[in-house]
Amino acid sequence: MKILNARRINTIVSMIGYLFVWAPIVVLAIFSFNASAYGVKWESLTIKWYVDLFHTPEIMQAVLRSLLIASITTIFATAIGTLAGYGLYKYKFAGRRFLRMSVLLPITVPYVIMAGALLVYFTRIVHIPLGYPAIIIAHISFSAPLAVFVTLGRMQRINWSLEEASVDLGANTLTTWRKVTIPLLLPAIFASAVLIFPWSFNDFTVTYFVAGVGTTTLPLYLFSMLEYSLKPVLINAISLIFIIMPILLIMLIYLSKARTKHGS
Amino acid sequence: MQGEQDNICIELRNLVKMFPGVTAVNHVNLKVKDREVFSLLGPSGCGKTTILRIIAGLETADEGEVLIGGQVVNEVPPYRRDCNLVFQNLALFPHMTIGQNIAYGLERKRVAKNEIKKRVNEMLEFMSLEAMKDRYPVQLSGGQQQRIALARSLVLKPSCCCWMNPWRHWTEN
Amino acid sequence: MVAAKNDMKRKTHLHLLPTVGPITIWIFFFVFAPVAVIVAISFFATGSGGEILPRLSLENYRLLLFGGSEYPRAVIRSILYALVTNLICLGIGYPMAFWISKYGGKFKALLLFLVIVPSWSCYIVRIYALKQLVGYPGILNDFLLNLGLISSPINILYTPAAVVLGLIYIWLPFMVLPIYASLEGINPSLLEASLDLGATPQWQFLTITLPLTKGGIFGGAILTFIPALGDWLVPLLIGGNRVWMAGNLIEHYLVVRGKIAMASSMAVILTATVVLLIYVFIKLGGEESMERIV
Known part of the structure; x- marks a missing residue:
């Protein structure tokens, strides 16, 4: 009886946790189909806010900017991070531990500080123009570590004898990389990209500091709408984009997992 | 421990245990007397471990009865069964010292503190491992x-x- | 032998350049250098207009710490909020991780995903969603008023409680993950052994499960504590500029007022606080708490 009670309490607390995490965004998603322009009272079902969304050029531009930044960031951060993860796992060298800890730095220091430091550095020291270059560089600094640790985690589960066999059979380094190593790393590359893309697309704090004037990404646009209380219902509609994206990504992961399982 | 020679200690009646796709234990009957050393032998995967786990209460039998000391214990949870296992992988608690590991079961039985200490020391002496009392399991040989x-x-x-696979770590010693 | 070893070494060096080379350069130029710059700037004097003067001084720190500035209070407030957030996240997150690990069965991965997915969504959207739900005017208030369950709206926005609620909402998933990982890392035979030795499930939890997940708990604590401590959007959007945390002051001095040296000193103080507190967490939680993060 007592066990059952402990279990029941455990279940109830967990359900509260799930409810707490999901309720706000689910309610928001539902209310984005609400016809009432201001508010919290349900009127009737409509998709007119979504139509409006597509007819607001600033929003469409912001979406394109965000997509562009996220794509470039994902390509570079994944490449740098995966290579580093591979090297950190494979080779023993002086300063390996130090490098591993250093990679953690940008994600352990509070975002405001790291982003603020980049702003000062870009404007006062190296004169990198705010806007696209600054945003992309900053995003890579923050997201390459994610790829490093995703790769490090995956490396342990990879059977490296294939790579050694390829070297034994006389394949040169480049061929080995192209034919064996990269295919082996593919799941790690994929997982990193899936993590980095939404991070970059969604990031507000870092972008806010280094965006300067004119490079309004979608989160920045959203923020300005909130600040000046513009068209609250449109905000609901935009929000749904942010909610649907991770769900789509998860379906992608599930599908790819099912495929690899099927393959083996 | 003081029981008469022909006391039945463990008895299994018609024990059946099925896992998806395999019948691990198929109508097993056996009796183990007090002070008897009883061995289950067989190729790996034939269900020896499953029988021991059912006796200890870590698995439930699908059919049949388990008796310990003449009592049916099918419904008794493992922590109230008068039967202990030595696990195949030993399952020593890594966060406790050797002394704490040995004292673990006694602490639950509300044995007095100095009695626990006495019995743990006796046990360590018996196993000639007195020096290891404050070490952790990882610091010991197999x-x-x-x-x-x-x-x-x-x-x-x-x-x-019940002792699973007793010879496994023996070769090292 | 020696030649072969040297050859190996040369080969390793040859491979290091294209693999860990890029990130080393990147980290040096775009992580270390910016941090070094603000540390350096924090020791320069500030002119009356906020410009940096070419003169070393501890003036910024003196002003911040002893000059009656609101910054120390903001830092203490941030630590308090982060600690409360941490404890509540632990109170909800541990049962969630335990529940998934124990009763999840073949849905474990899915259940874990369901905890993480919201955190992949945009930060601003999530805070806004929470505000729409629990604020006033808000959906929950409206709903309760209509049902007649409450007679006047409850407004929790712009209070410390609202800020803490927002912080929990944002950072809860990061508590669940490391605890779940450490729960899954427990060898099941240890749990069976404890039952076998007479531990009831409750006693087993206290003596085996809890100590063996200590690393996960402190790992989760670090993962939620740092971002909660440095957060500035939750207080800005839910606290309505009335409850400022350290991050808000840094942003305000840096972006709005352009007092770079002062903001840098603030950043250094906050970073030092974070490092000190992480050190305490790692001391308490052992090496494992560090491993659980990475």
Whole structure:
């Protein structure tokens, strides 16, 4: 009886946790189909806010900017991070531990500080123009570590004898990389990209500091709408984009997992 | 422990255990007397471990009865069964010292503090591992770890003690 | 032998350049250098207009710490909020991780995903969603008023409680993950052994499960504590500029007022606080708490 009670309490607390995490965004998603322009009272079902969304050029531009930044960031951060993860796992060298800890730095220091430091550095020291270059560089600094640790985690589960066999059979380094190593790393590359893309697309704090004037990404646009209380219902509609994206990504992961399982 | 020679300690009646796709234990009957050393032999995967786990209460039988000391214990949870296991992988608690590992079961039985201390020391002496009392399991060799696992069970003076794969760590010693 | 070893070494060096080379350069130029710059700037004097003067001084720190500035209070407030957030996240997150690990069965991965997915969504959207739900005017208030369950709206926005609620909402998933990982890392035979030795499930939890997940708990604590401590959007959007945390002051001095040296000193103080507190967490939680993060 007592066990059952402990279990029941455990279940109830967990359900509260799930409810707490999901309720706000689910309610928001539902209310984005609400016809009432201001508010919290349900009127009737409509998709007119979504139509409006597509007819607001600033929003469409912001979406394109965000997509562009996220794509470039994902390509570079994944490449740098995966290579580093591979090297950190494979080779023993002086300063390996130090490098591993250093990679953690940008994600352990509070975002405001790291982003603020980049702003000062870009404007006062190296004169990198705010806007696209600054945003992309900053995003890579923050997201390459994610790829490093995703790769490090995956490396342990990879059977490296294939790579050694390829070297034994006389394949040169480049061929080995192209034919064996990269295919082996593919799941790690994929997982990193899936993590980095939404991070970059969604990031507000870092972008806010280094965006300067004119490079309004979608989160920045959203923020300005909130600040000046513009068209609250449109905000609901935009929000749904942010909610649907991770769900789509998860379906992608599930599908790819099912495929690899099927393959083996 | 003081029971008469022909007392039945463990009895299994028509024991059946099925896992998806396999029948691990198929109508097993056996009786183990007090003070008897009884061995289950067989190729790996034939269900020896499953039988021991059912006796200890870590698995439930699909059919049949398990009796310990003449009582049907099918519904008794493992922590109230007078029967202890020595696990195949020994399962020493890594966050506790050797002394704490051995004392673990006694602490639950509300044995007085100095009594616990006395019995743990006796046990360590018996296994000639007194020097290891404050070490952690990882600092011991395989053979020493096995003796600790046995000590941890025996210190409770159970009416039966089931030992999985006893020779596994023996070669090292 | 020696030649072969040297050859190996040369080969390793040859491979290091294209693999860990890029990130080393990147980290040096775009992580270390910016941090070094603000540390350096924090020791320069500030002119009356906020410009940096070419003169070393501890003036910024003196002003911040002893000059009656609101910054120390903001830092203490941030630590308090982060600690409360941490404890509540632990109170909800541990049962969630335990529940998934124990009763999840073949849905474990899915259940874990369901905890993480919201955190992949945009930060601003999530805070806004929470505000829409629990604020006033808000959906929950409206709903309760209509049902007649409450007679006047409850407004929790712009209070410390609202800020803490927002912080929990944002950072809860990061508590669940490391605890779940450490729960899954427990060898099941240890749990069986404890039952076998007479531990009831409750006693087993206290003596085996809890100590063996200590690393996960402190790992989760670090993962939620740092971002909660440095957060500035939750207080800005839910606290309505009335409850400022350290991050808000840094942003305000840096972006709005352009007092770079002062903001840098603030950043250094906050970073030092974070490092000190992480050090305490790692001391308490052991090496494992560090491993659980990475």
